[in-house]
Amino acid sequence: MSLSLFIFFCVAVLFLTLLVWLLRDPGEDALTERGLDSPEEFGQRHATYFPQVRRAMAREDFTFLALRGSAALTRRVRRERQKIAVVYLTCLRDDFAKLWRLARVIARMSPRVGIAQEFTRLRLGLTFYLRYELIRVKFVVGIAPAPDLSSLSDMVSKLAIRLETAMSELGERAALSADLASTLHRRGVDAP
Numbered sequence: 001m002s003l004s005l006f007i008f009f010c011v012a013v014l015f016l017t018l019l020v021w022l023l024r025d026p027g028e029d030a031l032t033e034r035g036l037d038s039p040e041e042f043g044q045r046h047a048t049y050f051p052q053v054r055r056a057m058a059r060e061d062f063t064f065l066a067l068r069g070s071a072a073l074t075r076r077v078r079r080e081r082q083k084i085a086v087v088y089l090t091c092l093r094d095d096f097a098k099l100w101r102l103a104r105v106i107a108r109m110s111p112r113v114g115i116a117q118e119f120t121r122l123r124l125g126l127t128f129y130l131r132y133e134l135i136r137v138k139f140v141v142g143i144a145p146a147p148d149l150s151s152l153s154d155m156v157s158k159l160a161i162r163l164e165t166a167m168s169e170l171g172e173r174a175a176l177s178a179d180l181a182s183t184l185h186r187r188g189v190d191a192p
């Protein structure tokens with residue numbers, strides 16, 4: 001077996017494993033265990049703390065510390081702030097995972113979700129998790145990728161907005177069909 005074929009095989013197995021992991025069914029009990037019973041909090045936790053994390057990673061602070069303080073202090077503050085950013089990044093991943101699971105529930109309930117929408121959702125998940133791992137590695141190595149972190153946060157916010165819109169559309173359809181069934185029932189018409 002040639003080296004290029006072996007590398008291709010390893011990459012294919014990695015992508016298939018990632019695909020299976022992303023598409024696994026968490027089950028009904030797992031949805032409530034992970035806090036999916038409060039939809040008003042979706043997509044808000046990361047947006048609340050992002051300005052503080054962005055400010056903590058600002059170069060101006062480190063430049064000021066380098067000029068006014070010691071090099072040891074600057075390194076210590078940088079390490080502590082990077083740890084905070086990694087914790088924020090983990091929370092961002094958790095928010096995305098909750099939204100991802102909610103998207104699966106909405107897709108099951110929506111009559112108009114087709115293969116193209118499911119593929120788009122899968123591509124979004126793969127993109128998010130690849131970006132997440134790349135940014136996490138950068139933070140662990142010691143590089144502070146603030147713009148990358150911002151784009152990842154924006155990705156979660158956009159998903160939250162899309163899901164909120166989809167949920168309101170499903171709610172409107174449910175209300176309309178309930179109203180229609182009620183009207184038919186009052187008129188004595190049997191609806192299937």
